[in-house]
Amino acid sequence: MRPGPKRAFTGDDVLDAALALMDAGGPPALSIRRIAAALGVTPNAVYTYFPDKSGIEQALIERLLGEVNRSAPDSGDWRADLETLAVDLRRRLTAHPGAVPLLLGGAMNGPEALLLGERLLEILARGGLPAGAAARAAYLIMVYVLGAIALEVADVPQTGALSPETERIAARRTAMSQVPAELFPRTAASVDVSAAWIGTDQYLWGLHRVLDGLPAT
Numbered sequence: 001m002r003p004g005p006k007r008a009f010t011g012d013d014v015l016d017a018a019l020a021l022m023d024a025g026g027p028p029a030l031s032i033r034r035i036a037a038a039l040g041v042t043p044n045a046v047y048t049y050f051p052d053k054s055g056i057e058q059a060l061i062e063r064l065l066g067e068v069n070r071s072a073p074d075s076g077d078w079r080a081d082l083e084t085l086a087v088d089l090r091r092r093l094t095a096h097p098g099a100v101p102l103l104l105g106g107a108m109n110g111p112e113a114l115l116l117g118e119r120l121l122e123i124l125a126r127g128g129l130p131a132g133a134a135a136r137a138a139y140l141i142m143v144y145v146l147g148a149i150a151l152e153v154a155d156v157p158q159t160g161a162l163s164p165e166t167e168r169i170a171a172r173r174t175a176m177s178q179v180p181a182e183l184f185p186r187t188a189a190s191v192d193v194s195a196a197w198i199g200t201d202q203y204l205w206g207l208h209r210v211l212d213g214l215p216a217t
Contacts, residue, residue: 009039011049015063018056022098024160029098030057057102058110064099066112067092070119078127079211085119086145086207087200090152097153097162104150117142124214133215144210152198169196 017038021029032053036043050056069088075081093100117138124134155172156162173195181188196202 009041009045011059013039014046014049014056015059018060019063019096019099022060022102023096024098026098027101032056054106057106060099061102061106061108062110062112064093064096064103065108065110065116068116070115074126078123081126082120082123082141082211083204083207085123086141087204089116089145090149090203093149094153094162097156098160100150100153103146127214129215137214141207141210144206148203148206152203155198165199169199172196172198 014035017035018030021034021038030053032043032046035056036046039046050059068085070085072081072084072088075084093103120138120141121134124137125131129137153162156168162168173191176187176191176195179188179191187194
């Protein structure tokens with residue numbers, strides 16, 4: 001009996017399978033063998049599109065950054081446009097919490113990363129920042145944004161999709177309310193605020209403080 005036709009698949013199929021694995025189990029779940037099994041092909045077939053696992057990880061970084069809406073029309077308010085970009089970046093990345101560690105452990109120097117950086121520099125230039133200051137500000141903003149996102153997803157021990165923000169904040173408040181006030185009085189007194197560190201309000205508060213510190217325009 002002749003074998004059936006080989007299953008056709010693409011590089012995008014490889015990335016789809018890789019992202020699904022990371023969504024379910026985080027970075028430890030990602031391997032060439034598991035990707036191949038998910039696609040119903042041999043591991044060697046995956047190498048048709050990617051030289052190794054790190055190549056897949058780099059491509060996933062590019063895919064995630066490429067989903068960010070960089071083409072939102074200018075509002076005429078550079079701070080508002082930057083906030084829109086930062087909020088969209090957070091929304092896109094927290095949709096795949098298992099993949100967020102890739103952005104902290106891998107290079108962000110591909111075409112999509114460069115396009116995102118270019119958009120950020122363009123917004124800052126409209127804010128009146130000279131090229132050098134804009135470059136420093138762009139780096140500062142990305143450090144804040146990625147750091148805030150990383151801490152947000154790290155706060156949830158389990159893998160998979162994040163639960164609604166209100167539920168996660170409530171869970172933090174419950175856990176933090178157990179902190180003994182006699183040992184940590186300032187922490188106990190600020191539970192309501194610190195429980196919401198992973199929320200949108202805190203994310204925007206921090207972003208606004210970063211923007212407030214940029215050179216006057």
